[in-house]
Amino acid sequence: MKKILIFIFSIVVILSLAxxxxxxxxxxxxxxxxxxxxxxxxxxxxxxEQGGFSYEIPGDWHKVDDLSTDQVWFFKSSLKDIEDMPxxxxxxxxxxxxxxxxxxxxAEENIFNETMxxxxxxxxxxxxxxxxxxxxxxxxxxxxxxxxxxDGNRVMQRMFLPxxxxxxxxxxxxxxxxxxxxxxxxxxKMILNTMEYN
Numbered sequence: 446m447k448k449i450l451i452f453i454f455s456i457v458v459i460l461s462l463a464x465x466x467x468x469x470x471x472x473x474x475x476x477x478x479x480x481x482x483x484x485x486x487x488x489x490x491x492x493x494e495q496g497g498f499s500y501e502i503p504g505d506w507h508k509v510d511d512l513s514t515d516q517v518w519f520f521k522s523s524l525k526d527i528e529d530m531p532x533x534x535x536x537x538x539x540x541x542x543x544x545x546x547x548x549x550x551x552a553e554e555n556i557f558n559e560t561m562x563x564x565x566x567x568x569x570x571x572x573x574x575x576x577x578x579x580x581x582x583x584x585x586x587x588x589x590x591x592x593x594x595x596d597g598n599r600v601m602q603r604m605f606l607p608x609x610x611x612x613x614x615x616x617x618x619x620x621x622x623x624x625x626x627x628x629x630x631x632x633x634k635m636i637l638n639t640m641e642y643n
């Protein structure tokens with residue numbers, strides 16, 4: 446049964462991944478520190494309710510309805526024009542209705558790394574698997590990578606995959622190096638650190 450659940454989880458992740466490539470670096474799991482947590486000024490935040498979860502974003506960021514769907518919500522700084530293709534964060538939530546395998550089992554069996562190789566090997570460059578960490582809802586896998594746009598610009602994207610029951614959740618931080626503040630990575634970590642089941 447455990448192998449079936451791990452296989453189902455792997456398929457869900459493969460189908461959800463957007464663009465990456467083979468793994469280069471791996472590190473073992475730890476806890477997220479305050480410096481890494483994306484803990485931004487909590488006095489100026491907006492509470493978001495999406496699917497079966499709630500989380501916070503900075504007060505000067507907002508959801509872009511025209512680029513969002515029921516499952517994927519697109520956030521950007523209110524100070525940046527959408528026409529300029531700004532740095533952003535997307536949160537993807539797909540209900541699976543299945544209990545997730547234990548995070549430790551996935552980490553031990555190297556499922557995330559194998560899935561990354563299978564699912565993202567076509568467009569990305571300089572893929573690095575980051576250190577796993579824990580937030581209140583559970584363990585999180587992470588990877589960073591670059592991809593080149595048609596206009597030649599190189600974009601950095603960081604993907605976070607929290608392991609939660611009944612949902613496949615992915616958080617992407619896309620940095621176009623446009624001086625967006627706070628950084629998309631910090632906003633993504635804020636989302637993860639404040640995410641709760643409703």
